[in-house]
């Protein structure tokens with residue numbers, strides 16, 4: 001007995017996640033979804049999780065002004081999760097951002113940010129002198145993300161290292177505020193720790209891969225050897241494994257994003273449902289760009 005997908009597009013409320021970009025991996029082609037980014041609304045705050053290509057347009061399309069971002073988290077340093085971080089901050093700056101944004105990310109994010117500032121040095125200096133804007137470099141408060149729990153605003157933020165080789169610094173994130181809770185898996189192979197980490201959350205947003213779609217994907221975009229397939233299989237989670245984790249964590253709702261494959265017409269909703277439903281019977285959201293999930 002299959003339950004229908006939820007494709008609700010409703011007014012954004014206090015506790016929601018908008019999936020801005022839902023494809024796994026950095027490449028886009030005509031008609032594909034965009035790489036990974038999500039917008040969390042919780043406790044009156046607006047938090048961006050990952051900043052893949054398209055994040056800036058996605059935030060605006062979600063009806064959120066770029067000057068209304070309270071914090072940004074980058075789960076790991078794969079380009080499909082932070083390629084547009086610099087352009088996002090720069091564009092928020094030209095849209096009137098005046099107060100610093102805390103940005104949490106792995107070791108190495110500082111080098112990216114400094115490199116971005118250097119690449120745009122002439123433009124930034126020009127706009128400071130010519131338009132009277134504040135120094136862009138001062139509008140970012142970089143914080144190193146560790147496996148830890150801390151309070152941001154009045155939201156409890158928890159991070160654990162997930163399993164995403166060859167990267168060591170790759171994180172799952174959980175946000176809790178006054179009984180509302182959401183967990184993001186980040187990019188990861190299935191890990192036992194995710195069950196306890198997500199337990200008690202209202203919503204688990206997990207990356208997912210359709211195993212039978214991998215061979216076709218590698219034939220289409222791989223480099224001719226089996227390195228891409230090996231990376232996918234050891235660093236990502238099959239939809240079946242995700243369903244088992246969600247069921248064991250007893251989360252009432254599961255959203256799949258970072259979908260691999262995301263643009264192969266041979267694989268449809270039904271393929272994902274077939275993988276998930278034998279193991280998980282809660283609310284299922286098959287991610288697509290712009291989907292709003294309330295919790």
Ligand SMILES: [Zn+2]
Pocket residue numbers: 024025036078080081187258
């Ligand atoms: Zn990724």
Ligand SMILES: [Zn+2]
Pocket residue numbers: 076078164187
């Ligand atoms: Zn990754």
